[in-house]
Amino acid sequence: MTATDTAPAIVPSFDTPSSTGRKLAIICSKGSLDMAYPGLILANAALGEGVETHMFFTFWGFDIINKKTMGDLKFTPLGNTATHMPQGLGGIPGVTHMATSKLKKSIADLDVPEVPEFLEQIVASGGHLWGCRMSADMNHLTEDDLYNEVEAIISASDFIEKTEGAQLLFI
Protein backbone atom coordinates (compact mmCIF):
# COMPACT_ATOMS: atom_id res chain seq x y z
CA MET A 1 0.00 0.00 0.00
CA THR A 2 1.69 3.19 -1.14
CA ALA A 3 -1.08 5.66 -0.43
CA THR A 4 -3.93 5.99 1.97
CA ASP A 5 -7.51 5.77 0.80
CA THR A 6 -9.39 9.00 0.56
CA ALA A 7 -12.81 9.88 -0.75
CA PRO A 8 -13.96 10.37 -3.47
CA ALA A 9 -13.33 7.05 -5.23
CA ILE A 10 -10.91 7.03 -8.18
CA VAL A 11 -13.08 6.24 -11.20
CA PRO A 12 -12.05 6.34 -14.88
CA SER A 13 -13.69 9.18 -16.79
CA PHE A 14 -15.13 7.26 -19.73
CA ASP A 15 -17.68 9.75 -20.94
CA THR A 16 -15.96 13.12 -20.70
CA PRO A 17 -17.67 15.92 -22.63
CA SER A 18 -14.56 16.39 -24.79
CA SER A 19 -14.71 12.78 -26.02
CA THR A 20 -18.39 12.79 -26.92
CA GLY A 21 -19.24 14.10 -30.35
CA ARG A 22 -15.81 13.23 -31.75
CA LYS A 23 -15.89 12.10 -35.40
CA LEU A 24 -13.30 10.43 -37.61
CA ALA A 25 -13.27 10.19 -41.40
CA ILE A 26 -10.92 7.68 -43.03
CA ILE A 27 -10.33 7.79 -46.78
CA CYS A 28 -8.97 4.47 -48.05
CA SER A 29 -7.38 4.97 -51.48
CA LYS A 30 -5.12 1.91 -51.70
CA GLY A 31 -6.09 -1.67 -52.46
CA SER A 32 -3.08 -3.64 -51.36
CA LEU A 33 -3.30 -5.84 -48.29
CA ASP A 34 -0.75 -3.84 -46.32
CA MET A 35 -2.51 -0.55 -47.08
CA ALA A 36 -6.00 -1.88 -46.29
CA TYR A 37 -5.23 -2.87 -42.72
CA PRO A 38 -4.15 0.51 -41.28
CA GLY A 39 -7.54 2.02 -42.10
CA LEU A 40 -9.45 -0.98 -40.79
CA ILE A 41 -7.47 -1.15 -37.57
CA LEU A 42 -7.78 2.56 -36.88
CA ALA A 43 -11.51 2.57 -37.66
CA ASN A 44 -12.03 -0.35 -35.30
CA ALA A 45 -9.98 1.34 -32.57
CA ALA A 46 -11.86 4.63 -32.96
CA LEU A 47 -15.23 2.88 -32.72
CA GLY A 48 -14.09 1.12 -29.56
CA GLU A 49 -13.39 4.56 -28.10
CA GLY A 50 -16.87 5.79 -28.89
CA VAL A 51 -15.82 7.86 -31.92
CA GLU A 52 -18.32 8.15 -34.79
CA THR A 53 -16.38 6.69 -37.72
CA HIS A 54 -16.91 6.98 -41.49
CA MET A 55 -14.80 5.16 -44.09
CA PHE A 56 -14.72 6.32 -47.71
CA PHE A 57 -13.35 3.85 -50.24
CA THR A 58 -11.94 5.44 -53.38
CA PHE A 59 -9.71 4.54 -56.33
CA TRP A 60 -7.74 1.38 -55.52
CA GLY A 61 -9.32 1.38 -52.07
CA PHE A 62 -12.47 0.18 -53.83
CA ASP A 63 -10.90 -3.29 -53.87
CA ILE A 64 -11.47 -3.43 -50.11
CA ILE A 65 -15.26 -3.32 -50.55
CA ASN A 66 -15.57 -4.98 -53.97
CA LYS A 67 -17.02 -8.47 -53.33
CA LYS A 68 -14.80 -9.90 -56.06
CA THR A 69 -11.52 -8.65 -54.60
CA MET A 70 -12.05 -7.97 -50.88
CA GLY A 71 -11.05 -11.47 -49.81
CA ASP A 72 -8.05 -11.59 -52.11
CA LEU A 73 -6.01 -8.41 -51.54
CA LYS A 74 -2.32 -8.83 -52.21
CA PHE A 75 0.97 -7.63 -50.85
CA THR A 76 4.12 -7.17 -52.93
CA PRO A 77 7.65 -6.40 -51.79
CA LEU A 78 8.21 -4.68 -55.16
CA GLY A 79 8.92 -1.00 -54.63
CA ASN A 80 8.69 -1.43 -50.87
CA THR A 81 12.16 -0.91 -49.41
CA ALA A 82 10.81 -1.57 -45.91
CA THR A 83 10.80 -5.30 -46.64
CA HIS A 84 14.64 -5.09 -46.72
CA MET A 85 14.76 -7.58 -49.57
CA PRO A 86 16.65 -7.04 -52.84
CA GLN A 87 14.22 -5.15 -55.08
CA GLY A 88 14.85 -7.53 -58.00
CA LEU A 89 13.25 -10.38 -56.03
CA GLY A 90 9.88 -8.65 -56.02
CA GLY A 91 9.47 -9.12 -59.77
CA ILE A 92 10.05 -12.86 -59.78
CA PRO A 93 6.84 -14.83 -60.48
CA GLY A 94 5.34 -16.24 -57.29
CA VAL A 95 6.98 -13.77 -54.93
CA THR A 96 3.83 -11.66 -54.53
CA HIS A 97 1.86 -14.79 -53.73
CA MET A 98 4.46 -15.89 -51.20
CA ALA A 99 4.70 -12.48 -49.56
CA THR A 100 0.89 -12.23 -49.40
CA SER A 101 0.56 -15.64 -47.73
CA LYS A 102 3.24 -14.74 -45.23
CA LEU A 103 1.63 -11.41 -44.34
CA LYS A 104 -1.81 -13.00 -44.06
CA LYS A 105 -0.40 -15.58 -41.67
CA SER A 106 1.28 -12.93 -39.50
CA ILE A 107 -2.02 -11.04 -39.32
CA ALA A 108 -4.02 -14.17 -38.51
CA ASP A 109 -1.51 -15.13 -35.80
CA LEU A 110 -2.47 -11.94 -33.98
CA ASP A 111 -6.17 -12.93 -34.12
CA VAL A 112 -6.83 -10.07 -36.50
CA PRO A 113 -9.60 -11.00 -38.95
CA GLU A 114 -9.40 -11.11 -42.73
CA VAL A 115 -10.77 -8.09 -44.62
CA PRO A 116 -14.42 -9.17 -45.09
CA GLU A 117 -14.78 -10.24 -41.47
CA PHE A 118 -13.03 -7.08 -40.32
CA LEU A 119 -15.56 -4.95 -42.22
CA GLU A 120 -18.35 -6.95 -40.59
CA GLN A 121 -16.88 -6.19 -37.17
CA ILE A 122 -16.56 -2.47 -38.01
CA VAL A 123 -20.20 -2.31 -39.07
CA ALA A 124 -21.31 -4.23 -35.96
CA SER A 125 -19.42 -1.63 -33.92
CA GLY A 126 -21.44 1.14 -35.55
CA GLY A 127 -19.01 2.16 -38.32
CA HIS A 128 -20.22 3.63 -41.62
CA LEU A 129 -18.89 2.45 -45.00
CA TRP A 130 -19.23 4.56 -48.16
CA GLY A 131 -18.20 3.88 -51.75
CA CYS A 132 -16.84 6.62 -54.01
CA ARG A 133 -19.12 7.58 -56.91
CA MET A 134 -16.34 8.33 -59.39
CA SER A 135 -14.50 5.06 -58.63
CA ALA A 136 -17.74 3.12 -59.12
CA ASP A 137 -18.43 4.86 -62.45
CA MET A 138 -14.86 4.38 -63.69
CA ASN A 139 -15.03 0.65 -63.02
CA HIS A 140 -18.69 0.24 -64.04
CA LEU A 141 -19.62 -1.05 -60.62
CA THR A 142 -22.90 -0.63 -58.75
CA GLU A 143 -23.93 -1.17 -55.14
CA ASP A 144 -24.69 -4.80 -56.04
CA ASP A 145 -20.99 -5.37 -56.65
CA LEU A 146 -20.05 -4.08 -53.23
CA TYR A 147 -19.97 -5.57 -49.76
CA ASN A 148 -23.58 -5.59 -48.55
CA GLU A 149 -23.00 -3.33 -45.58
CA VAL A 150 -21.69 -0.44 -47.68
CA GLU A 151 -24.40 2.15 -47.04
CA ALA A 152 -24.27 3.85 -50.42
CA ILE A 153 -22.14 5.05 -53.29
CA ILE A 154 -21.77 8.77 -52.76
CA SER A 155 -19.89 11.68 -54.31
CA ALA A 156 -16.81 13.20 -52.74
CA SER A 157 -18.80 16.29 -51.79
CA ASP A 158 -21.46 14.16 -50.08
CA PHE A 159 -18.74 12.52 -48.04
CA ILE A 160 -17.25 15.86 -47.05
CA GLU A 161 -20.72 17.02 -46.04
CA LYS A 162 -21.40 13.89 -43.97
CA THR A 163 -18.12 14.23 -42.11
CA GLU A 164 -18.42 17.88 -41.16
CA GLY A 165 -16.27 18.58 -38.14
CA ALA A 166 -14.51 15.19 -38.33
CA GLN A 167 -10.82 14.53 -37.99
CA LEU A 168 -9.56 13.06 -41.25
CA LEU A 169 -7.13 10.37 -42.27
CA PHE A 170 -6.07 9.77 -45.88
CA ILE A 171 -4.54 6.38 -46.47
Place this chain on the structure above:
Amino acid sequence: MPVTTIDNRPVHVNEEGFLTEPAEWDESLGTALAAQIGLELGDEHWKAIRFLREDYATRGETPTLRRVTVAGGIPTKDLFRLFPSKPAKKLAYVAGLPKPHGCV
Protein backbone atom coordinates in the same frame (compact mmCIF):
# COMPACT_ATOMS: atom_id res chain seq x y z
CA MET B 1 -0.44 2.55 -6.66
CA PRO B 2 -3.31 4.36 -4.93
CA VAL B 3 -5.97 2.72 -2.84
CA THR B 4 -9.57 3.78 -3.18
CA THR B 5 -12.75 2.80 -1.39
CA ILE B 6 -15.50 1.15 -3.41
CA ASP B 7 -18.33 -0.96 -2.02
CA ASN B 8 -17.11 0.02 1.49
CA ARG B 9 -13.76 -1.69 1.03
CA PRO B 10 -10.29 -0.58 0.06
CA VAL B 11 -9.14 -1.70 -3.41
CA HIS B 12 -5.84 -1.11 -5.21
CA VAL B 13 -6.25 0.83 -8.43
CA ASN B 14 -4.02 2.54 -10.99
CA GLU B 15 -4.08 6.28 -11.54
CA GLU B 16 -7.10 5.93 -13.85
CA GLY B 17 -9.09 3.82 -11.42
CA PHE B 18 -8.70 0.33 -12.93
CA LEU B 19 -8.14 -2.40 -10.32
CA THR B 20 -4.54 -3.57 -10.13
CA GLU B 21 -5.23 -6.67 -8.02
CA PRO B 22 -7.76 -8.83 -9.86
CA ALA B 23 -8.02 -11.04 -6.76
CA GLU B 24 -9.63 -8.20 -4.82
CA TRP B 25 -12.65 -8.45 -7.13
CA ASP B 26 -15.88 -10.32 -6.54
CA GLU B 27 -19.29 -9.95 -8.13
CA SER B 28 -20.56 -7.57 -5.49
CA LEU B 29 -17.61 -5.29 -6.23
CA GLY B 30 -18.42 -5.65 -9.94
CA THR B 31 -21.91 -4.30 -9.27
CA ALA B 32 -20.42 -1.37 -7.36
CA LEU B 33 -17.85 -0.63 -10.08
CA ALA B 34 -20.61 -0.65 -12.69
CA ALA B 35 -22.65 1.80 -10.62
CA GLN B 36 -19.62 4.15 -10.53
CA ILE B 37 -19.80 4.46 -14.32
CA GLY B 38 -23.59 4.58 -14.49
CA LEU B 39 -24.30 0.98 -15.47
CA GLU B 40 -26.89 -1.31 -13.95
CA LEU B 41 -25.95 -4.93 -14.62
CA GLY B 42 -28.31 -7.53 -16.05
CA ASP B 43 -27.80 -11.16 -17.09
CA GLU B 44 -26.29 -10.15 -20.44
CA HIS B 45 -23.71 -7.95 -18.75
CA TRP B 46 -22.78 -10.75 -16.38
CA LYS B 47 -22.28 -13.21 -19.21
CA ALA B 48 -19.65 -10.90 -20.69
CA ILE B 49 -18.07 -10.07 -17.32
CA ARG B 50 -17.78 -13.74 -16.35
CA PHE B 51 -16.22 -14.57 -19.71
CA LEU B 52 -13.66 -11.80 -19.14
CA ARG B 53 -12.78 -13.12 -15.68
CA GLU B 54 -12.44 -16.72 -16.88
CA ASP B 55 -10.42 -15.79 -19.94
CA TYR B 56 -8.11 -13.60 -17.88
CA ALA B 57 -7.61 -16.42 -15.37
CA THR B 58 -6.55 -18.86 -18.09
CA ARG B 59 -4.63 -16.56 -20.44
CA GLY B 60 -3.29 -13.89 -18.11
CA GLU B 61 -4.46 -10.99 -20.24
CA THR B 62 -7.71 -9.10 -20.69
CA PRO B 63 -9.46 -10.29 -23.87
CA THR B 64 -10.08 -7.74 -26.60
CA LEU B 65 -13.62 -7.04 -27.78
CA ARG B 66 -13.01 -9.27 -30.77
CA ARG B 67 -12.08 -12.15 -28.49
CA VAL B 68 -15.20 -11.61 -26.37
CA THR B 69 -17.18 -11.94 -29.61
CA VAL B 70 -15.27 -14.84 -31.19
CA ALA B 71 -14.36 -16.93 -28.14
CA GLY B 72 -17.04 -15.68 -25.73
CA GLY B 73 -19.87 -15.86 -28.26
CA ILE B 74 -21.27 -12.41 -27.51
CA PRO B 75 -22.01 -10.38 -30.67
CA THR B 76 -20.07 -7.11 -31.04
CA LYS B 77 -23.34 -5.21 -31.47
CA ASP B 78 -24.58 -6.43 -28.09
CA LEU B 79 -21.34 -5.37 -26.39
CA PHE B 80 -21.77 -1.83 -27.71
CA ARG B 81 -25.37 -1.83 -26.45
CA LEU B 82 -24.49 -3.20 -23.00
CA PHE B 83 -21.38 -1.10 -22.41
CA PRO B 84 -22.00 1.97 -24.57
CA SER B 85 -19.29 4.05 -26.27
CA LYS B 86 -16.21 2.30 -24.89
CA PRO B 87 -17.20 -1.34 -24.41
CA ALA B 88 -13.73 -2.89 -24.07
CA LYS B 89 -12.59 -0.48 -21.38
CA LYS B 90 -15.89 -0.37 -19.49
CA LEU B 91 -16.10 -4.15 -19.49
CA ALA B 92 -12.52 -4.48 -18.21
CA TYR B 93 -13.17 -1.88 -15.52
CA VAL B 94 -16.33 -3.56 -14.23
CA ALA B 95 -14.59 -6.96 -14.30
CA GLY B 96 -11.74 -5.57 -12.20
CA LEU B 97 -9.12 -6.24 -14.88
CA PRO B 98 -6.53 -4.12 -16.72
CA LYS B 99 -7.48 -2.47 -20.00
CA PRO B 100 -6.95 -4.81 -22.96
CA HIS B 101 -3.61 -4.26 -24.72
CA GLY B 102 -4.43 -5.72 -28.13
CA CYS B 103 -5.09 -3.35 -31.04
CA VAL B 104 -7.97 -5.37 -32.47
